[in-house]
Amino acid sequence: xxxxxxxxxxxxxxxxxxxxxxxxxxxxxxxxxxxxxxxxxxxxxxxxxxxxxxxxxxxxxxxxxxxxxxxxxxxxxxxxxxxxxxxxxxxxxxxxxxxxxxxxxxxxxxxxxxxxxxxxxxxx
Amino acid sequence: xxxxxxxxxxxxxxxxxxxxxxxxxxxxxxxxxxxxxxxxxxxxxxxxxxxxxxxxxxxxxxxxxxxxxxxxxxxxxxxxxxxxxxxxxxxxxxxxxxxxxxxxxxxxxxxxxxxxxxxxxxxxxxxxxxxxxxxxxxxxxxxxxxxxxxxxxxxxxxxxxxxxxxxxxxxxxxxxxxxxxxxxxxxxxxxxxxxxxxxxxxxxxxxxxxxxxxxxxxxxxxxxxxxxxxxxxxxxxxxxxxxxxxxxxxxxxxxxxxxxxxxxxxxxxxxxxxxxxxxxxxxxxxxxxxxxxxxxxxxxxxxxxxxxxxxxxxxxxxxxxxxxxxxxxxxxxxxxxxxxxxxxxxxxxxxxxxxxxxxxxxxxxxxxxxxxxxxxxxxxxxxxxxxxxxxxxxxxxxxxxxxxxxxxxxxxxxxxxxxxxxxxxxxxxxxxxxxxxxxxxxxxxxxxxxxxxxxxxxxxxxxxxxxxxxxxxxxxxxxxxxxxxxxxxxxxxxxxxxxxxxxxxxxxxxxxxxxxxxxxxxxxxxxxxxxxxxxxxxxxxxxxxxxxxxxxxxxxxxxxxxxxxxxxxxxxxxxxxxxxxxxxxxxxxxxxxxxxxxxxxxxxxxxxxxxxxxxxxxxxxxxxxxxxxxxxxxxxxxxxxxxxxxxxxxxxxxxxxxxxxxxxxxxxxxxxxxxxxxxxxxxxxxxxxxxxxxxx
Numbered sequence: 144x145x146x147x148x149x150x151x152x153x154x155x156x157x158x159x160x161x162x163x164x165x166x167x168x169x170x171x172x173x174x175x176x177x178x179x180x181x182x183x184x185x186x187x188x189x190x191x192x193x194x195x196x197x198x199x200x201x202x203x204x205x206x207x208x209x210x211x212x213x214x215x216x217x218x219x220x221x222x223x224x225x226x227x228x229x230x231x232x233x234x235x236x237x238x239x240x241x242x243x244x245x246x247x248x249x250x251x252x253x254x255x256x257x258x259x260x261x262x263x264x265x266x267x
Numbered sequence: 268x269x270x271x272x273x274x275x276x277x278x279x280x281x282x283x284x285x286x287x288x289x290x291x292x293x294x295x296x297x298x299x300x301x302x303x304x305x306x307x308x309x310x311x312x313x314x315x316x317x318x319x320x321x322x323x324x325x326x327x328x329x330x331x332x333x334x335x336x337x338x339x340x341x342x343x344x345x346x347x348x349x350x351x352x353x354x355x356x357x358x359x360x361x362x363x364x365x366x367x368x369x370x371x372x373x374x375x376x377x378x379x380x381x382x383x384x385x386x387x388x389x390x391x392x393x394x395x396x397x398x399x400x401x402x403x404x405x406x407x408x409x410x411x412x413x414x415x416x417x418x419x420x421x422x423x424x425x426x427x428x429x430x431x432x433x434x435x436x437x438x439x440x441x442x443x444x445x446x447x448x449x450x451x452x453x454x455x456x457x458x459x460x461x462x463x464x465x466x467x468x469x470x471x472x473x474x475x476x477x478x479x480x481x482x483x484x485x486x487x488x489x490x491x492x493x494x495x496x497x498x499x500x501x502x503x504x505x506x507x508x509x510x511x512x513x514x515x516x517x518x519x520x521x522x523x524x525x526x527x528x529x530x531x532x533x534x535x536x537x538x539x540x541x542x543x544x545x546x547x548x549x550x551x552x553x554x555x556x557x558x559x560x561x562x563x564x565x566x567x568x569x570x571x572x573x574x575x576x577x578x579x580x581x582x583x584x585x586x587x588x589x590x591x592x593x594x595x596x597x598x599x600x601x602x603x604x605x606x607x608x609x610x611x612x613x614x615x616x617x618x619x620x621x622x623x624x625x626x627x628x629x630x631x632x633x634x635x636x637x638x639x640x641x642x643x644x645x646x647x648x649x650x651x652x653x654x655x656x657x658x659x660x661x662x663x664x665x666x667x668x669x670x671x672x673x674x675x676x677x678x679x680x681x682x683x684x685x686x687x688x689x690x691x692x693x694x695x696x697x698x699x700x701x702x703x704x705x706x707x708x709x710x711x712x713x714x715x716x717x718x719x720x721x722x723x724x725x726x727x728x729x730x731x732x733x734x735x736x737x738x739x740x741x742x743x744x745x746x747x748x749x750x751x752x753x754x755x756x757x758x759x760x761x762x763x764x765x766x767x768x769x770x771x772x773x774x775x776x777x778x779x780x781x782x783x784x785x786x787x788x789x790x791x792x793x794x795x796x797x798x799x800x801x802x803x804x805x806x807x808x809x810x811x812x813x814x815x816x817x818x819x820x821x822x823x824x825x826x827x828x829x830x831x832x833x834x835x836x837x838x839x840x841x842x843x844x845x846x847x848x849x850x851x852x853x854x855x856x857x858x859x860x861x862x863x864x865x866x867x868x869x870x871x872x873x874x875x876x877x878x879x880x881x882x883x884x885x886x887x888x889x890x891x892x893x894x895x896x897x898x899x900x901x902x903x904x905x906x907x908x909x910x911x912x913x914x915x916x917x918x919x920x921x922x923x924x925x926x927x928x929x930x931x932x933x934x935x936x937x938x939x940x941x942x943x944x945x946x947x948x949x950x951x952x953x954x955x956x957x958x959x960x961x962x963x
Binding site for chain 1: 722723726727728729730731732733734735737738741742752756759763766
């Protein structure tokens, strides 16, 4: 592990995601921080260091899209990859229009995740 | 003076007094009168004989005798119109010989009434004791004048007597008649068929029969006491009418029957018909007959109430009625029907008038009704729906039930009721629209929500499985392999797989709560219900539905609602398949028939785009769809349902355009149906799993 590794932050209320996804991301070679809510992430010191945010759409309290808007308000241009268990044909184009890099529907493949991350980091 | 007093005292003996007077004055032996007569008893100037009504002196016993007019001394006197003196006239008129004693001399004087000779007076000497002289002649002449007056008085008295006797006779007849009438009136009074009351104009009641007393509930004692007065029996508001009757009585003696009310002893009212008359000559008293109208009034009220009920009923139910004699076009409408047609109540109804209201497309119904005469099933009641176009161009929907019948002459006559169902129709249309929209939304929503929630529930653990498995593989692929990490991720994979299995278990629990019901199902009936539900939707899609239902179709055992869901699904698929068809009728045939063996088959045949042979085997796979908005699970669920009924569901391409989907179910399956809900979920989750695998 070196300090140069890009930090990927995961925000999801589902514990199994916070448990499994960071392990995979670390296997990919990223530094990972996981948060159970948007508020927890905003209150952390990692907001400024995060190179890519993997963000669940539906969460209790502040939702994924809420956080996206909040970050834009704070001029924090963090590339965002949304993940969701609920396929919704209408929300994806809207999120992409708002600046999201990708919107992955669970369960997503390793390849899909890597592709999205690469895109995100290129943008960054 | 004797004569004058005789005349005054006793007219009947005046002639005898005259004869006595002649005898006395002339001092003769016999004196008398001869009067012309026809019957020998009474004076009559047209008579052909004389009779002797009165004789004094020796000839007195001959009173009542007489002589012929034209052969005798008296006739000679009248013919010569002067006084004659005869000597022994029996020598000239021998028939007088028996009249003794014989007349020595006879002085005869004619007398006249109104210039007409009526008889003679005469004086006779039977011996030569004295002879009549000029003085006798003068006296006799003046007695002749008196005789004339006496005769006139007598005739007048006779006339009076005749008149008196005629009047007496008439009076007797009247009395007799009155006795008869009285008896009749008494019978009438006592029969108590009508009330009869005697009264005077002051207001008293002088008599009444029991019928009258019963009407007003008074008794004889009340009547006898004089307490009952007709003026008191009459309520105040009828006093004016009584006054009119009184005026009529005074003018004509009678009053024409009129209706009024009496106040009864208990204060209640009784309606009566009253007519009457004054007794002749009384000027104050009269009789009236009174008929109790209570029953009639009650009947009238009942009739009015029943008519009012009918009218109100028609009004409330928006139902009118009419009768129509087709041959003569005599049409009678109820008031409510006028209101429905918005025509002035009472205007004469003609077919022309009706045609001005009936929707042009429905006018032919009138002709059809006329044709019932020729129809093979003529005489049956029939129902029809038709529309009216009102003057403001609004449309009214009417529902009519007509009952044809034959009058005495065998002519067709309708009795019909017509209900304004506009409000109901509009409500139904709105409801149908809402229902079909709701059904559509519900269909999409229920399936969408179901799949979405299943997907969400399963995607969470599946996501964990995929991620952990990927991590696991990567850990094992490193050199050296991170075995501990791999073990941990493998453990998590197993855990997440269990979570997914738990979801399936939970779903199974949810769906097994709805037990499938097994009953005897008439597929024709079940299909009819589905058609009724879908009809508006099919019509909107321009689909022409044809039913070919087999009669005597045996019932099948199964879940009625589930089988109806399959039928509904097939109908909708067929309708959707024809949505793009414009070059041919969008005909949909729903058919039931007996299947080979112990089964019943239902087929839905469309004229749509038909089936692609290559896709035939995919048809029943979940998520296979040819529709833009379909989920692609209807046929797979339908097949699950049919298979749970131990039947099968299949599709065939038609010879012409389109396809036919059929299912067949046995009437007596060997076992009970399974749980198609669960089966459907099972196949759905399997399909979702397949999709998931496809993404890996």
